[in-house]
Amino acid sequence: MRELIYFIATSIDGRIADGDGATDGFSTDPELYAALAREVPESIPAHLREALGARLDPARARWTTVLMGRRTYQPALDAGIASPYAPLEQIVVSRTLRPSGAEGEPRFVSDPVAVVRELREREGGGIWLCGGGELAGALADEIDRLIVKVNPVLLGDGVPLLGGPAMPGPWRLESTRTLPGGVVMNEYVRARG
Numbered sequence: 001m002r003e004l005i006y007f008i009a010t011s012i013d014g015r016i017a018d019g020d021g022a023t024d025g026f027s028t029d030p031e032l033y034a035a036l037a038r039e040v041p042e043s044i045p046a047h048l049r050e051a052l053g054a055r056l057d058p059a060r061a062r063w064t065t066v067l068m069g070r071r072t073y074q075p076a077l078d079a080g081i082a083s084p085y086a087p088l089e090q091i092v093v094s095r096t097l098r099p100s101g102a103e104g105e106p107r108f109v110s111d112p113v114a115v116v117r118e119l120r121e122r123e124g125g126g127i128w129l130c131g132g133g134e135l136a137g138a139l140a141d142e143i144d145r146l147i148v149k150v151n152p153v154l155l156g157d158g159v160p161l162l163g164g165p166a167m168p169g170p171w172r173l174e175s176t177r178t179l180p181g182g183v184v185m186n187e188y189v190r191a192r193g
Helices: 030-039 046-052 070-078 112-120 133-138
Strands: 004-011 015-017 063-069 089-093 107-109 126-131 145-151 171-178 184-190
Touching: 004 063, 030 046, 063 070, 063 112, 063 133, 070 089, 070 126, 089 112, 107 112, 112 126, 112 133, 126 133
Parallel strands: 004 126, 004 145, 063 089, 063 126, 089 107
Antiparallel strands: 004 015, 145 184, 171 184
16 A cells, blocks of 8 residues: 655654744755755755756656645746646645646645545555645644654744644654755654554
8 A cells, every 4th residue: 555655844843844844944955955866856846856967767756746835836837847746746725725737737626634544555666745734734644654854943933734733643764864954854654552
């Protein structure tokens, strides 16, 4: 069965963006982006992947589908980019956005739990929950794996890693390591059973 993987950047105090929704406080170290482009090129937007010289081999990709909320998708729309994570299957959870007919445009859905359950039944790689915190809160019971890139900054206020109630149950730390820019990447798997 396909895993739902919440791969996200946070501050030390567990915020994925400041009170205005900005992430300017997070590391912009070019070496960090180069490391991520090598390890998980599917996590880099297509237009930046090209600039970083990263190659995406779908056969080696950790995930083949990306699921994001409307606010996470909005910066791509504002930049005129309809398909930010091509060639991944892209799904946007929104009650307001509708398809425009643009080439490569994501699929728009309103029920994230139903779409994750439908995706799990299909063949494919992992499902990347790209953001945001409110969507992660709605999918808390569905998340199988957390990969948290902890940035060396305190935001104090802002968008929490998980909107709503805390994730129930224990998690097991699978790996931790330091990336360029002082970012620590922790990977957790849900302890089932």
